[in-house]
Amino acid sequence: MTRLSVNINKIATLRNARGGNNPDLIKVAQDCERFGAQGITVHPRPDERHIRYRDVYELKEVVSTEFNIEGNPSEEKFVKLVLDVRPEQVTLVPDALGAITSNAGWDTVGNRDRLSRWIESFRSAGIRVSVFVNPDPGMVEGAKLAGADRVELYTEPYAAGYHADRGKAVAPFVEAAKTARDTGLGLNAGHDLDLDNLAFLKNNIPWLDEVSIGHALISDALYYGLENVIPMYLRQLQ
Numbered sequence: 241m242t243r244l245s246v247n248i249n250k251i252a253t254l255r256n257a258r259g260g261n262n263p264d265l266i267k268v269a270q271d272c273e274r275f276g277a278q279g280i281t282v283h284p285r286p287d288e289r290h291i292r293y294r295d296v297y298e299l300k301e302v303v304s305t306e307f308n309i310e311g312n313p314s315e316e317k318f319v320k321l322v323l324d325v326r327p328e329q330v331t332l333v334p335d336a337l338g339a340i341t342s343n344a345g346w347d348t349v350g351n352r353d354r355l356s357r358w359i360e361s362f363r364s365a366g367i368r369v370s371v372f373v374n375p376d377p378g379m380v381e382g383a384k385l386a387g388a389d390r391v392e393l394y395t396e397p398y399a400a401g402y403h404a405d406r407g408k409a410v411a412p413f414v415e416a417a418k419t420a421r422d423t424g425l426g427l428n429a430g431h432d433l434d435l436d437n438l439a440f441l442k443n444n445i446p447w448l449d450e451v452s453i454g455h456a457l458i459s460d461a462l463y464y465g466l467e468n469v470i471p472m473y474l475r476q477l478q
């Protein structure tokens with residue numbers, strides 16, 4: 241079974257546009273769960289342009305499915321937040337400051353010592369650790385050697401290549417996913433997944449544990465409504 245974790249960053253972006261509390265992030269998270277989401281993902285960034293650190297503490301009180309916090313552990317504030325909140329999963333992402341969105345996975349070989357230290361401290365707090373990587377078997381193996389529980393494959397290149405040649409676009413992801421399976425790592429995927437490209441990814445990698453989806457799902461909700469759109473995404477994963 242592949243679980244759907246809804247990334248609610250874009251709800252916070254909308255809320256922050258007017259400085260009030262509309263839409264209410266907490267209510268949206270609860271509604272996502274009510275409509276079938278099997279997890280809630282947030283990716284607080286140091287500039288708090290969407291999710292604020294305070295939101296994460298408040299969400300922890302209400303999220304009843306899997307809570308997944310993404311971010312860069314080289315920010316001390318992020319490490320403290322995760323250790324305070326103790327979500328079910330933390331996803332380590334090597335965000336560059338000022339980047340519009342995540343745009344690459346870790347070099348798990350070059351950063352092995354740092355990753356190992358962070359992973360150890362999160363795991364000893366009972367938090368599952370997933371490491372964001374490009375679809376490169378060497379980087380998947382590096383994550384395993386650093387002590388990760390899972391990897392999250394950065395799917396932007398798959399999404400970008402899907403319409404031109406989906407077989408070619410998915411091939412490196414299948415190879416990286418096989419490495420994850422062979423080394424005993426759990427497997428997540430995310431970034432730019434949508435209603436067009438999701439089922440093909442799942443059909444080629446049926447052992448995928450989880451996808452986290454935000455931008456496209458929240459955009460689709462403008463047309464279909466959140467209550468309808470979450471089951472539409474869930475159907476792509478069957």
Ligand SMILES: CC(=O)[C@@H](O)[C@H](O)COP(=O)(O)O
Nearest residue numbers: 249283310333341342430431
């Ligand atoms: C880790 C990842 O793939 C990102 O997609 C991320 O969680 C989205 O972040 P933004 O919403 O800040 O673009």
Ligand SMILES: NCC(=O)COP(=O)(O)O
Nearest residue numbers: 247430431432452454455
């Ligand atoms: N980890 C990826 C994620 O949470 C959502 O990415 P996107 O769907 O907003 O591109």
